[in-house]
Amino acid sequence: MPKFPGIIHSKLPDTGTTIFTVMTKLANEEKAINLSQGFPDFDCPDKIKERTNHYMSNGYNQYAPMQGVPKLREAIADKVERLYSAQYDPDTEINVTAGATQAIYTALTAMIREGDEVIVFEPAYDSYVPAIELCGGIPIFVQLKAPDYHINWKEVQKLVSRRTKAIIINTPHNPTGSIMNAGDMQQLEKLTKGTDIVIISDEVYEHIIFDGYEHQSIARYPKLAERSFVVSSFGKTFHNTGWKIGYILAPQNLMEEFRKVHQFNVFTVNNPMQHAIADFMNDSFHWYADLAKFYQEKRDFFNKCIEGSRFTFTPSAGTYFQLLRYKDISDEKDTDFVVRLTKETKVASIPISVFYHEGIDDKFIRFCFCKGYETLEQAAELLRKV
Ligand SMILES: Cc1ncc(COP(=O)(O)O)c(C=O)c1O
Numbered sequence: 590m591p592k593f594p595g596i597i598h599s600k601l602p603d604t605g606t607t608i609f610t611v612m613t614k615l616a617n618e619e620k621a622i623n624l625s626q627g628f629p630d631f632d633c634p635d636k637i638k639e640r641t642n643h644y645m646s647n648g649y650n651q652y653a654p655m656q657g658v659p660k661l662r663e664a665i666a667d668k669v670e671r672l673y674s675a676q677y678d679p680d681t682e683i684n685v686t687a688g689a690t691q692a693i694y695t696a697l698t699a700m701i702r703e704g705d706e707v708i709v710f711e712p713a714y715d716s717y718v719p720a721i722e723l724c725g726g727i728p729i730f731v732q733l734k735a736p737d738y739h740i741n742w743k744e745v746q747k748l749v750s751r752r753t754k755a756i757i758i759n760t761p762h763n764p765t766g767s768i769m770n771a772g773d774m775q776q777l778e779k780l781t782k783g784t785d786i787v788i789i790s791d792e793v794y795e796h797i798i799f800d801g802y803e804h805q806s807i808a809r810y811p812k813l814a815e816r817s818f819v820v821s822s823f824g825k826t827f828h829n830t831g832w833k834i835g836y837i838l839a840p841q842n843l844m845e846e847f848r849k850v851h852q853f854n855v856f857t858v859n860n861p862m863q864h865a866i867a868d869f870m871n872d873s874f875h876w877y878a879d880l881a882k883f884y885q886e887k888r889d890f891f892n893k894c895i896e897g898s899r900f901t902f903t904p905s906a907g908t909y910f911q912l913l914r915y916k917d918i919s920d921e922k923d924t925d926f927v928v929r930l931t932k933e934t935k936v937a938s939i940p941i942s943v944f945y946h947e948g949i950d951d952k953f954i955r956f957c958f959c960k961g962y963e964t965l966e967q968a969a970e971l972l973r974k975v
Contacts, residue, residue, distance in 0.1 A: 604719050608943045615928065616937035622968045625927075625937040627763070627909060629959040633829035636872070640865035653860035655852050657685025657836065661867040665836050668870060672877070675808035681841045684848060685863055687855045688833035689793045689822040694720045695854050696789050696818040696837065697755070699846040701726040705754035710740060712764055712944030714791065717757050726754070728946070735951035736903060736914070738765040742776040749780065756781070759791040760805060761798055761907025764944055764955045768798060768906045769805050778812050787843065788813060793822040793835070796877045798907040799885045808838060815840055818847065823866055825909075826880065828959075832862055884909050884958070887965065891958045894969030909959040912941065916952040918975055923950050930954075934975055936968045 612625035632638075656662065662679035669675050677683050686692035693716060701707060703725035709717050710731050721728050729748050733740060745756075758777070760769035781788065790807040798804045807817045819838040824830035839847060869876075888905055895902065900913040919926055923940035931937040939957075942950040958965060 600723055601719050607715055608939055609715075612927065612931070612937050612939055615931050619931050619935060619937075621931045621935040621937045622964060622971070623937045624956040624958070624960065624968055625939045627957045627959065628830045629828045629909075630961055630964060631828060631959075633827050633832075634869065634873075637827060637829065637865050637869045640868045641861050644861035644864045649861045649864055651860065653685075653857045653863055655857050656680070656848065657683070657858065658860065658863040658867060661685055661863045661870075662836075664867045664870040665838075668874075668877075669806075669808055669838065671874070672804075673806045673808040675806075675811075675814060677808070677838045678841070682838060682844050684837050684844065684851060685858050686820075686835045686837055686851070687858050688824060689791060689820045689835040690716050691833075691855055692818070692820045692835055692837040693717065693757075693789060693791060695850045696820070696839075696847055697721055697724055697726070698854070699850045700755055700787050702754075704752065706750065706752040707754060708745065708748060708756040710758065711946065711949075712738075712941050713757075714759060714763050715944065718946070727752075729753070730946055732945070732949065733762075733765065733767070735953060738762065738767040740769070740773055740776070742773075742780065745776075746780060749784075749786070753784070753786055755787045755789055757789045757791065758807075761794040763794065763908050764910055764939065764941055765912060765953075766905030766908050766910050768802060770802075771805060774805050774807075774810050774813065778810060781813070781816060786816065788817040790817050790819045792819055793825045794908040795821055796826050796880045797884050797909055798881055799888060799904070800906065802906060804907075816843075818843060826877070827866065827869065832859070834858055834862055834866065887958045887960075887962070890962060891956070891965045891969060894966055895972060898969075898973040899975060900972060909957055911956050911958055912953045913938075913956060913972075914951070914953050915975075919952075923952060923954055926952075927954055930975070934971050936971050 609626040616623035662683045666679045697720045701724035705726045706729045707721045709728045795804045807813045822835035899918045905911045927940045939955040941953045942948045
């Protein structure tokens with residue numbers, strides 16, 4: 590096909606291929622163990638697949654309602670009430686989405702106009718900034734500083750202005766594995782009180798939190814919930830990232846605006862899968878606590894295997910990612926180090942600097958431990974030799 594002959598004025602001139610795609614491609618080329626991109630190498634529960642087959646074979650193959658299948662929205666409302674003591678109306682305050690990414694994109698599109706400012710904590714999941722920029726919004730960056738990556742609220746306060754339209758938070762946090770605590774939520778409440786600021790709370794790892802800590806969902810805090818979109822992803826929770834199904838919670842007046850965009854953005858999400866997930870949720874409430882334990886065991890196993898290496902680390906508090914610091918090994922830039930590590934050591938990881946707009950490099954790289962024990966052991970054995 591000949592190239593487009595006109596001039597293309599890119600709306601995202603600085604955006605290239607995501608680091609996840611780049612590192613996964615390199616891992617495949619180099620036949621390296623891929624601990625870069627965050628997807629499990631084990632399957633989702635048979636029951637969910639069996640229920641999906643059931644619904645596909647029984648005629649559930651046309652459009653689902655725009656808001657999502659009613660019984661799935663009811664299952665979500667039930668879960669959120671049981672876990673966070675928050676009541677969301679399944680008809681007016683819950684929407685099923687094509688993954689968390691779409692939920693975040695649609696919420697930003699519904700809220701942000703040209704020149705609006707959005708506070709983003711860095712290192713930041715890489716979909717936030719392009720989504721803000723496509724709306725004509727301006728990302729205002731707050732750095733989370735190594736090694737603990739906690740939020741300095743005084744710094745945030747200084748950056749809030751009359752133009753601040755939204756704040757995006759993410760707990761448990763990708764890529765660092767840090768979590769927000771009740772004190773953070775109080776600070777956020779203080780900061781937003783009396784303003785028109787909307788919060789987009791990315792809680793896709795809500796059930797993957799360790800060492801007995803409770804996930805601080807925005808939904809737990811009524812004064813925050815009334816100004817927030819809360820986003821989650823079934824892909825992270827049920828080991829089916831490839832299905833790209835998630836959901837969003839918001840008070841009715843925010844949800845009305847969300848739906849105006851959602852209906853022309855994706856309109857609706859896979860029908861049989863929604864039914865299957867609802868059945869599974871209604872039947873398996875123990876899943877969430879089991880999931881935290883499941884991943885904590887993997888984190889502990891991986892970290893134990895890393896002991897004796899020259900990498901240093903603080904155990905991840907949530908998510909299925911572990912940061913390792915290679916400061917004692919090399920002065921290289923993290924983007925170079927991960928390429929060399931993939932080529933020479935045959936283990937692929939993700940450099941943290943790419944999640945900062947200014948490329949801050951504290952010599953941390955991210956490893957994904959949602960993999961089988963044998964894979965984790967093999968990877969750690971290779972890393973111990975570095
Ligand atoms: C912090 C964060 N938000 C959102 C997403 C996207 O989730 P989904 O696959 O449901 O779109 C991810 C996936 O890696 C993530 O880590």
